[in-house]
Amino acid sequence: MKNNYAFIDGQNLHMGTSTEGWRIDFGRFRKYLSDKYDVTRAFFFLGYIPKNKKLYRTIEVAGFEIIFKEVTLQGSKIKGNVDVELTLEAAVRIDDYDQAVLVTADGDFACLVRYLYGQKKLKMVLSPSRRDCSSLLKKSAQRKICALWDFRDKIRTIPALEYIDSRNIVARINLPNMHHEPDQRVEICLRAQEGLAQLEPDPNKRIKYIDFILQYANLSESEQARYEAHLQQSSYKEEIMGPVQQAIENSLRQGVQQGVQQGREEGIQQGWEKGIQQGAHEKAVEMARTLVSKGVATDVISDASGLSEEEIRKLLVH
Secondary structure, eight states, rough: OOOEEEEHHHHHHHHHHHHHHHHHHHHHHHHHHHHHOOOOEEEEEEEEGGHHHHHHHHHTTTTTTEEEEEEETTTEEEEEEOOOHHHHHHHTTTTTTTTTTEEEEOGGGGHHHHHHHHTTTTEEEEOOOOTTHHHHHHHHHTEEEEEEEGGGTTOOOOOOGGTOOSSSSHHHHTTGGGGGGGGGGGHHHHHHHHHHHHHHOHHHHEEEEHHHHHHHOOOOOOHHHHHHHHHHHHHHHHHHHHHHHHHHHHHHHHHHHHHHHHHHHTTTTTHHHHHHHHHHHHHHHHHHHHHTTTTTHHHHHHHHOOHHHHHHHHHOOO
């Protein structure tokens, strides 16, 4: 198997596909790069904007390695061009990969493309835009260039509503990853969990997959409140909450073990008790904060973690 790397101009990817009326499914795109072009590592270049943290997490979970560029303000516009960073990374790592896949339509990368082509290191240029792809880029890539549009059905987001009642467990678990409107986020999360309760008989697998669903959904605080209200009405309430509670208990046990190990490494007599207590408490707080962010009911978190409801409410503030 080849060891090819992908270098992706994130802003250009977003602008090109959205202008043409479709959206990338990052998980499907990463798989396509691996299957079609033998990409073992994929570097995603973006200007860092704090409010986009959820997006960055989604990209990372899909298997991309993000390299951020510090953004600047030019008037009212945010500028975060990644030309230099992407070019430098591709050049510095040239001995690490067999060939490179570039995802951009920007003519500023024509020089890099010519260099890679001359070194027999260019696998393909994938243009996010058909209409606005640079003629200079096309000339530099010669025949090694194509538009993402040509295979968009393999990498675009899938409408969640098409699979909301699916009997395919993989589809149901991945509902939050599919395309849906913002006001559908709570319903999509709950329907994914209900699908898991219906279709997965193994309780251990339920514990594993329900955490995936909550991570994918990544509900906001207001959405968490609506989620809790809807969950109380669900006929699968017990099946959904059972795996959540088990996941909390597993994490707390792991926290105790980490605390013991910490005490051992410190080599202090009191480290054992301190490590156990501190490790367990810190893990309890960490898990409580995570579950609060995912919309789990306050009383359930309190019962499972041992934290008071007052302590948990404080986590909502921070």
